[in-house]
Amino acid sequence: MIQESKYEVVRGKVITRTFLMFTFFFLLSLILLAVRFTKGLGAVTNLSDGYPWGIWIAYDVVVGSALGCGGYALAILIYILNKREFSPLMRSALLTSALGYTMAGFAVIIDLGRYWNVYGFALPNRWNLSSVLFEVAVCIMTYTLILWIELTPVIAEKTGWNRKKLEKIVMVAAVIGLILPTMHQSSLGSIQIISLKKLNPLWHSGFLPLFFLSSVILMGYAVASAESLLSSLYFKRPFEMNLLKKLSIYMVYIGFGWIILRFIELIFWGKISLVFTQGFYSFMFWLEVALFFIPSYMLWKYRSQLSPRKIFVFSIIYLFAGAIYRFNVYLIGWNPGSNWVYFPSMSETLITIGIVSFEFMIYLIFVKTFPVLPAKEV
Amino acid sequence: MKEKPKNPDRREFLKKGMAAAVGAALFPGAVLASEEENSEEWYSMLYDSTKCIGCKSCSVACKRVNHLPPELEKDGIHDDAIDLSAKTKTIIKLYKSDDGRSAFVKRQCMHCLDPACVSACPVSAMRKDRTTGIVYWNGNRCIGCRYCMVACPFEVPKFEWDKPIPHIVKCDLCKDTYLKEKGITACADVCPTGAIIFGKRGDLLIEAKMRIKKNPERYNPVIYGEYDGGGTSVMYLASKGVSFQELGFPRLEKSPAEISESIQHGIYESLVPPFLALGALYFLLKPEKKEGKNDSGK
Amino acid sequence: MNRFGYVPGLSEEITRRDFIKLLTIAAATMGLPVGFVKKLEAAVKSPTRPPVIWLHFQECTGCTESLLRTSNPAFAKLILDIISLDYHETIMAAAGSQAEEVLQHMINKHAGKFICVVEGSIPTKDGGIYCQIGGKKAVDIMKEVAQKASAIVAIGNCASFGGVQSVEPNPTGAVGVMEVIKDKPLINVPGCPPNPYNILSTLLYVLTFKKIPELDEYRRPKFAYGRRIHDHCPRRAHFDAGRFVEHYGDKGHRLGWCLYKMGCKGPVTYANCPTTQFNDVGVWPIGIGHPCIGCTQPKVGFHLPVKLKVKPQEVVPPEQFPPITVKEGKATIAGVAAVSAALGAAAGAAGVIASRLPDKEERNHEGKTKES
Structure with missing residues (x-):
């Protein structure tokens, strides 16, 4: 499946100035993590009994895994809609997905208060099948594994493993890899259904899973586009403009569809007046809608004259839009009572930065060791 | 490029996808059949705000019996609890309105009939005992994800933020301490005015209704917890003219667990709408896609 | 003396x-x-x-x-x-x-x-x-x-x-x-x-x-x-801490705990007994271990049985109870700074990258070569 396109290893030294900068932030976060694991979560975070989930869940896990959905979003195009031409983007998208999900997994372990009990997910007598989080956790764990299995051909090309056997495994993995994100990315929205009154009615909805799923596909295409442009620029390779232009049209469809769906939901449940009456929350709602609308409108307007810069900028705005929506649901619109406040602490933020830096470090090592990026010439 | 293998490939892919979808649907769908338990027999407490004098005996007894540490300021000075916390399982709060009305209210775990925390916990560390109705926490299972805290509409489960080996702390009706020895919760036992009484839920409901009937001018006609949040084992009576929302209780028609589970099961039991959506998309876009593919494929 | x-x-x-x-x-x-x-x-x-x-x-x-x-x-x-x-x-x-x-x-x-x-x-x-x-x-x-x-x-x-x-x-x-x-x-x-x-x-x-x-x-x-006996009672600390005499002569009685459960009317009685006291030697009923009977209060002294517990009248409820909602949670300036810096860095990096990307269409021909 994946071998249809040609890929190559990026040449160049692994250790560069950028790489060292990431290393610095990663080491810094390791020191803070030592504090977290010896003194407890309260020592480094601003989490409280009112805000049990903070930036580590909202950004590292929810947004992080959404940014890791490039592989999933492309897989829908390539396998379900049979748009084979997108397969050159697949490998690097798979790699960012695998990294994104692995880092989300790390963040979860850091965030878990009693991480040593995680083995409980392997004991069926502890499974709580009515828990949305159970489904999300199991799916994310499995999917992370699947992503790395899907990447094995990359390593096989380098090491010369038996590719015939691998291909069968990868095939099954790809099938499961299409189902799992559908389940858990929608369920990341379902998680907040149980919050009921704690989540502002502008966001609380039975359609949370649908909003999350549709926006994650949009974010997947956006991240795949941005990443393709970025690696082309960074590794001095040609831009895949043909593919990216098609992708941006899909993004426009989903972007507009998402906004329409959002308003239909608000109107249908009689909550439409809230978009003006909730003060700060209304502002955040409009910011979110604007961030979805602006790139959709601009990409549509310039659909015939899209440049790499335009695609990059609007893809990034889409990513911000999806991130803001997730922050709204998990932190900003989530309020256990007007008396509670939360804003991430410096240590908390630095640990997040450290995790992201580590992700970049692995990516840089990986593309310079294994054939991930599309080959320049046939 | 090879053209032939593509279609069989895809067919096979979709076939497997459907199979996996069915499996996935069966998996979360295999929910424990909720047995029809007799909630009237469950251990329960009735708190009568009109009788409470705010003496805090209950909080003191709770700390003593359950070996809870004192609330300390940053500088190590002992201070009164201001809210439920990992060190305080029950607390007396005071409602004061601008027009001079005031009422005490005792906060603690409500021991919901359909608890959101139990529904939320991924590893079944929060459980509801099916004979006593007590909602309790099992430290051997808990992974510390704090989804119970996110889910609880009453803000009850609390987390030990300052410990490397943290616990989730909440009232368990003195399950392993006072209830075991004396057959009653410590707070109900020490209450000097009988503002909090312990018993079976059915009996306490009758008692509460009787009090309201006898003194309709004294009581708010609603028993909070009779139906709120799907019903709770800890129920509340308030003075006439004081609403439960003023006392800090959310207005809940249904239990959050019920709403969440109905949507989640709705999605998976009716055979995966995401897959139907993807399938529909596939058939809709099929002709258009074939043209597009010919361009790039050949 | x-x-x-x-x-x-x-x-x-x-x-x-x-x-x-x-x-x-x-x-x-x-x-x-x-x-x-x-x-x-x-x-x-x-x-x-x-x-x-x-x-x-x-x-x-x-x-x-x-x-x-x-x-x-x-x-x-x-x-x-x-x-x-x-x-x-x-x-x-x-x-x-x-x-x-x-x-x-x-x-x-x-x-x-x-x-x-x-x-x-x-x-x-x-x-x-x-x-x-x-x-x-x-x-x-x-x-x-x-x-x-x-x-x-x-x-x-x-x-x-x-x-x-x-x-x-x-x-x-x-x-x-x-x-x-x-x-x-x-x-x-x-x-x-x-x-x-x-x-x-x-x-x-x-x-x-x-x-x-x-x-x-x-x-x-x-x-x-003008002032309530309960508010000036030397045993008030025991009331607040929930330490009550349960029977005359029990441990709490000997230790001088609160007499509320014995029917003390201090919570509804207004007098200066706790501060002025009697007999010039510093005694008064609660001081010697007997609940106040409320003799300075109409409809309390003699009207209510000594053992009967009264509900304290809180004309103005005391301040030491936490209100229904308390300001809680943490938000620090350093955190705001860190998040702003991170956001700024992300936006800045995106901006720098965008500025390096060509804003013209010609370049896409190079991309096209790979398709064939």
């Missing part, structure tokens, strides 16, 4: 030292600054001693007895010295019709000038026939004297609120003076008995300032009855 430095029995004369001390205590009771002691002294030493008519109705004379038999003899002497007690059934020498003549004579002689002190409740049932003195009904005596009095001071719970006689079924229809006399300035100094210092202070106040002190809704001087 008692707490005032006076050794009983040493002297019947009031030394100047004792005199000033007593006035100082009285001034303190009234909440007056030290400078007022001089004013009080001037009023006390005034050659014109104000006439007082002291009436007794349905009562036990306990108020008079407690006043006269304080462990400080100077005390009663002072009161008797500063006023001209023209009629007092317990201590006057005259008796019978002779005594009644004195009464008639005095109320006419001092009409409009004398203070009427009343001890004991007044029966009203069946025309008030249950208490008569010299063939005259108590109600009639009261009305007759009150008509000519300048002010009335009702001493003790009986005169103030009806006392033990007025408890259900109240066979004599006993009421306090204020139920009978409505048109005269009236001060209640309730208690069973009232603290002698409260009687002294009230009289001194009226003499010194020629007016009635500030009164509460039950006409009690606010300086003595």
Whole structure:
């Protein structure tokens, strides 16, 4: 499946100035993590009994895994809609997905208060099948594994493993890899259904899973586009403009569809007046809608004259839009009572930065060791 | 490029996808059949705000019996609890309105009939005992994800933020301490005015209704917890003219667990709408896609 | 030695030292600054001693007895010295019709000038026939004297609120003076008995300032009855901590814990007992391990069983309870800075990258080559 396109290893030294900068932030976060694991979560975070989930869940896990959905979003195009031409983007998208999900997994372990009990997910007598989080956790764990299995051909090309056997495994993995994100990315929205009154009615909805799923596909295409442009620029390779232009049209469809769906939901449940009456929350709602609308409108307007810069900028705005929506649901619109406040602490933020830096470090090592990026010439 | 293998490939892919979808649907769908338990027999407490004098005996007894540490300021000075916390399982709060009305209210775990925390916990560390109705926490299972805290509409489960080996702390009706020895919760036992009484839920409901009937001018006609949040084992009576929302209780028609589970099961039991959506998309876009593919494929 | 430095029995004369001390205590009771002691002294030493008519109705004379038999003899002497007690059934020498003549004579002689002190409740049932003195009904005596009095001071719970006689079924229809006399300035100094210092202070106040002190809704001087016993109780800490006496003589009782569960009426009773105390040796009911019975409070003392628990009246609820919602959670400036920096860096990096990307379409031909 994946071998249809040609890929190559990026040449160049692994250790560069950028790489060292990431290393610095990663080491810094390791020191803070030592504090977290010896003194407890309260020592480094601003989490409280009112805000049990903070930036580590909202950004590292929810947004992080959404940014890791490039592989999933492309897989829908390539396998379900049979748009084979997108397969050159697949490998690097798979790699960012695998990294994104692995880092989300790390963040979860850091965030878990009693991480040593995680083995409980392997004991069926502890499974709580009515828990949305159970489904999300199991799916994310499995999917992370699947992503790395899907990447094995990359390593096989380098090491010369038996590719015939691998291909069968990868095939099954790809099938499961299409189902799992559908389940858990929608369920990341379902998680907040149980919050009921704690989540502002502008966001609380039975359609949370649908909003999350549709926006994650949009974010997947956006991240795949941005990443393709970025690696082309960074590794001095040609831009895949043909593919990216098609992708941006899909993004426009989903972007507009998402906004329409959002308003239909608000109107249908009689909550439409809230978009003006909730003060700060209304502002955040409009910011979110604007961030979805602006790139959709601009990409549509310039659909015939899209440049790499335009695609990059609007893809990034889409990513911000999806991130803001997730922050709204998990932190900003989530309020256990007007008396509670939360804003991430410096240590908390630095640990997040450290995790992201580590992700970049692995990516840089990986593309310079294994054939991930599309080959320049046939 | 090879053209032939593509279609069989895809067919096979979709076939497997459907199979996996069915499996996935069966998996979360295999929910424990909720047995029809007799909630009237469950251990329960009735708190009568009109009788409470705010003496805090209950909080003191709770700390003593359950070996809870004192609330300390940053500088190590002992201070009164201001809210439920990992060190305080029950607390007396005071409602004061601008027009001079005031009422005490005792906060603690409500021991919901359909608890959101139990529904939320991924590893079944929060459980509801099916004979006593007590909602309790099992430290051997808990992974510390704090989804119970996110889910609880009453803000009850609390987390030990300052410990490397943290616990989730909440009232368990003195399950392993006072209830075991004396057959009653410590707070109900020490209450000097009988503002909090312990018993079976059915009996306490009758008692509460009787009090309201006898003194309709004294009581708010609603028993909070009779139906709120799907019903709770800890129920509340308030003075006439004081609403439960003023006392800090959310207005809940249904239990959050019920709403969440109905949507989640709705999605998976009716055979995966995401897959139907993807399938529909596939058939809709099929002709258009074939043209597009010919361009790039050949 | 008692707490005032006076050794009983040493002297019947009031030394100047004792005199000033007593006035100082009285001034303190009234909440007056030290400078007022001089004013009080001037009023006390005034050659014109104000006439007082002291009436007794349905009562036990306990108020008079407690006043006269304080462990400080100077005390009663002072009161008797500063006023001209023209009629007092317990201590006057005259008796019978002779005594009644004195009464008639005095109320006419001092009409409009004398203070009427009343001890004991007044029966009203069946025309008030249950208490008569010299063939005259108590109600009639009261009305007759009150008509000519300048002010009335009702001493003790009986005169103030009806006392033990007025408890259900109240066979004599006993009421306090204020139920009978409505048109005269009236001060209640309730208690069973009232603290002698409260009687002294009230009289001194009226003499010194020629007016009635500030009164509460039950006409009690606010300086003595303005605060709740519960709020000044030395055992309050035990109440707040939930440590209660469960039985007389139990561990908590011996350790001096809160008597609330024993039926203490402190939470609904207003008086200065916890601070002024009795007998000049620092004792009072709660201090010796007995719950307050609420003798200064209408419808509480004698009306409610001693063991009955009362619900504290919180006219203004205390502040030490946490409100329903408390400001909680953490947000730090350093965190805001870190997040802003991270966001800024991300946006900046995106901006830099965008600026390096070509904004023209030509470049996409290179991309196209790979497709073929």
